[in-house]
Amino acid sequence: MKIVHHGAKTGVTGSCHELIVGDNSLLVDCGLFQGKEARETLDIEFDIKNIAALLLTHSHIDHIGRLPWLLAAGFSGPIYATEATAALVPLMLEDGLKIQLGLSNKQCEAALALIHQRIRPVPYDCWAQIVLPTGELVKIRFRPAGHILGSAYIEIKLPTNEIVVFSGDLGPKNTPLLTDPIAPTVAHTLIIESTYGDKPHHQLEHxxxxxxxxxxxxxxxxxxxxxxxxxxxxxxxxxxxxxxxxxxxxxxxxxxxxxxxxxxxxxxxxxxxxxxxxxxxxxxxxxxxxxxxxxxxxxxxxxxxxxxxxxxxxxxxxxxxxxxxxxxxxxxxxxxxxxxxxxxxxxxxxxxxxxxxxxxxxxxxxxxxxxxxxxxxxxxxxxxxxxxxxxxxxxxxxLSGYSAHAAQEDLVSFVADIEQGPQVIKVVHGDLEAQTALANALRKVKPEATVIIAASE
Ligand SMILES: [Zn+2]
Missing domain, CATH: 3.40.50.10890 (Rossmann fold)
Structure with missing residues (x-):
């Protein structure tokens, strides 16, 4: 098993991670690079022929925005997401593509029709099976991430029974509208975001x-x-x-x-x-x-x-x-x-x-x-x-207290609550300072784990 980061490695946009399992792979998110990380071309620059499926953590444009370009590059596999994310993807993409990227109505409709055909909504907390072209089975499960409606972290059970967890974007605890993320029981490898990995607790209470x-x-x-x-x-x-x-x-x-x-x-x-x-x-x-x-x-x-x-x-x-x-x-x-x-x-x-x-x-x-x-x-x-x-x-x-991202304390407790593992933690989706600060904090709660900072890889 190998993980390649095609985005959100040194910053917070363009989330796209490839989990390579033997000759096949799964792609987690396919987001747009934004702000100072924006790129000249939106074309997919990596080889997609072995990608068996795309999994979406949530519907923010920096996690789904390059989906039309992935389809244009020839990706023909299924797209897995929670039911609420599946409902939000067309709304978010339509807005993003037309307003931010200036796509015509026709281009937009064509991309959305393809996504509609391919998307496979999966309820939270249920295992879904993906059959790889080799006949091997990979199981996936979406768990609540508390970030926005439909947001999830994804547990992926490989044919070896090894469990890889992608955090997506995690929300803070104790927000009144969405449920708090609950840590997975088992994670052998964890890929975790660090947007606010160096930020103190949000003042949600007041x-x-x-x-x-x-x-x-x-x-x-x-x-x-x-x-x-x-x-x-x-x-x-x-x-x-x-x-x-x-x-x-x-x-x-x-x-x-x-x-x-x-x-x-x-x-x-x-x-x-x-x-x-x-x-x-x-x-x-x-x-x-x-x-x-x-x-x-x-x-x-x-x-x-x-x-x-x-x-x-x-x-x-x-x-x-x-x-x-x-x-x-x-x-x-x-x-x-x-x-x-x-x-x-x-x-x-x-x-x-x-x-x-x-x-x-x-x-x-x-x-x-x-x-x-x-x-x-x-x-x-x-x-x-x-x-x-x-x-x-x-x-x-x-006004503070309205952040959709977990602060350092929330991220650390998410990892500390994992009962078994992780042996390897990869910190992504944050600038170098945030990734470093979070990695240092995680080493204290999981001293046995190897903690890798993606930005300095
Ligand atoms: Zn997000």
């Missing part, structure tokens, strides 16, 4: 309280509250917390009556077509929710589709709403993509409302260098959006 405080302070002078958010994961977590704030304020006997009235009338506007479709999938797959989220649903609440949550569909309605908020200054929360303000409908809100000092912008995620989001978080007083120079009068806030 995030809802802090969100409420920021919103209440922002509402004192009226105006819009803009929350730029990724369409998958972040948007749903924010809606989930906002619904809970509204529900709790409503029944709290100690809450100020004025504040109660403000919350009862406050519109929460979801203005992002992709985020809307993804939210529908989150609602459809409610069986995958964590206990707390399920309980709220059984109580008759609608954590992701509550009364005050208004969705905007057409572009014309979107523009109408931007203009209305610009002229009325009425209070409203707007959740819109993209999360780093580098595209999507949130850009129009920023162009119209950043100059108004009543406006508040709440960032709930990491902002990469060079994005409008980063400039605002850094306190720039003038930003350039679509060649328009804008004076920033709005208040900018940063």
């Amino acid at each position: 995030r809802q309280r802090v969100l409420k405080q920021i919103i209440e302070r922002s509402l004192q002078d009226g105006g819009a509250i803009i929350i730029p958010a990724f369409s998958v994961g972040r948007t749903q977590e924010l809606l989930f917390d906002l619904e809970n704030i509204i529900a709790e304020v409503d029944v709290d006997p100690n809450e100020d009556q004025t504040i109660k009235r403000v919350w009862q009338r406050l519109p929460v506007i979801l203005d992002s077509p992709l985020a809307q479709k993804v939210t529908e999938e989150y609602r459809y797959f409610h069986e995958l929710w964590a206990k707390e989220a399920k309980q709220r649903r059984y109580m008759g609440r609608h954590p992701l589709a509550f009364e005050q949550c208004i969705t905007i569909d057409s572009h014309a309605d979107h523009i109408k709403l931007v203009n209305r908020l610009q002229h009325s200054g009425e209070p409203a929360i707007i959740v819109a993509a993209s999360g780093m303000c580098s595209g999507g409908r949130v850009v129009n809100y920023l162009k119209a409302l950043l100059t108004d000092k009543r406006t508040d912008v709440i960032f709930a995620g990491y902002q990469a260098q060079g994005t409008t989001g980063r400039a605002l978080v850094d306190g720039e007083k003038v930003v350039r959006i679509d060649d328009k120079v804008i004076d920033v009068a709005a208040q900018i806030h940063q």
